[in-house]
Amino acid sequence: MGVPTVYEQTERTTPSRYRDRTSYDRALVHAILDAGCVCHLGFVRDGAPVVLPTLYGRVGDRLYVHGSTGSRPLRAAGRAGEEGMPVCVTVTHLDGLVLARSAFHHSLNYRSVVVHGRALDVTDTAERSAALDALVDQAVPGRSADCRPPTGKELAATAVLRIDLAEVSAKVRCAGPGDEPEDLALPHWSGVVPVTRAYGEPVPADDLAPGIPVPAYLSAL
C-alpha cells in the first residue's frame, strides 16, 4: 500500500467559497510548503486568537516549528501534553496582483496551505535534532550540514513543536482577471503584475574571516 496521494477532506478544510481553487493533493501541498520558510502560526490564548510569524521545517508529513522554551506559545504547547495545543498553520506565497476593470474583481494570485491540527512538544532527541536541521534547511537548503550543530545547552533552551499534516488543504489562484463581459470595453488597463521573492547578493558578516567564499548552496537560491 502506498502513501495516499491526497489528504482527506474534512468539514474544516472545505471552503465556503472558491472550491475550485482548493486542492487536497499531497504533492501540491508539499511543493507550496517547500517553497517557503515562514508560516503564520495561530493558536488560542484566553479565548482569543493569536497569529505569529515563525520559521517552519517540513519532514515528510510533519511540520516543525521551534522557539525558546521560555516563549508563551511553546510553554502553552508543553502544558497541553500529549493532547497537543490546537493550532492552525498557514503558509502563503503572493504571486501576482490581479487588476480587473472593476474594483470588485480585483484579486491576488497566490498559493497557500492551511494546516489544522495540534502542536505536540517533541521530546525525542533524534526527532528534535532532525527537526532543527529541517528548520535550517527550509530557509537555506543544504545549510544544516555547513554550520556548528547545537550544543546540549542550546538544545535544552529550544522547544520543538510538531504538527502532523493530516487535515490540510491548498488553495491556488493563478489566472488573469475575471471581468464581467459588459466591462471589457472599459478603458482601464487590466492584467496581472507578477510578484516574486528575490534574493539579493549575500552580505558577509562584519566579522567574517577573509577567504571564506560564498557557499554554492547560497548561489543556488
Place this chain on the structure above:
Amino acid sequence: MGVPTVYEQTERTTPSRYRDRTSYDRALVHAILDAGCVCHLGFVRDGAPVVLPTLYGRVGDRLYVHGSTGSRPLRAAGRAGEEGMPVCVTVTHLDGLVLARSAFHHSLNYRSVVVHGRALDVTDTAERSAALDALVDQAVPGRSADCRPPTGKELAATAVLRIDLAEVSAKVRCAGPGDEPEDLALPHWSGVVPVTRAYGEPVPADDLAPGIPVPAYLSAL
C-alpha cells in the same frame, strides 16, 4: 492635543522574548502595514484557531478586510454584532535569511505587525466604500481611481470588516548574525541573504483592448 505617537502597551502586546525588537511606535506600525497588502487573519471557530491569508487596507487607525457575505469568517463576524469577533491580524515582511556559524543562531530579518482586536461588520455606506477603495489601493496605490466602482449588487455581496488599531505591536529584526564569540573562528560562511519582493513586467489581460498603455501607477511599483 495631537494623536499619540505610540500605541499603548498591553499584556498581550508584551512579548515574552526579544522585547528589544518590539515597538509600539505608530509611524513604524503604519509603515510596516503600508508596505504590504496580504495579512493573516486569525479567528476562533469551535474553539480552534483558523488563520487565513487575505487582502487588507489601512485607513488611519483602522484596518479593513473584506470578503463574500457568504464566507464563513465574515458570516461569523456578522453574527457577533456590535461586540465584534475576536481576531488577530498579522502582517509580515521577510527581509533576509540570517546565517550564523551555529545552527542555533540562524535567524530571519523581518518586519511584522500583530494587531489584537475585534472585527466589526461595517454597515455604513460611505465607510464601506472608502474601505473598498483602500483595499484596492493597498495592493496598487492609485488604482481605485482608475477602475469601475462597485455596483449596488456587488456592494451587497461584499462584507467589510473593520479592526481598530489600538492593541498593536511591531517587531523588527534587521541585523547580521549574532554568533557566540567562541564560534567566530569556525570556517562556515556567515552573513545575511537579503530577501525582497520583486514585481515583474505587467502582463496584460488576454482580452485587453489594444492601445491601452500600462498605467503610471504600475510603473511606480
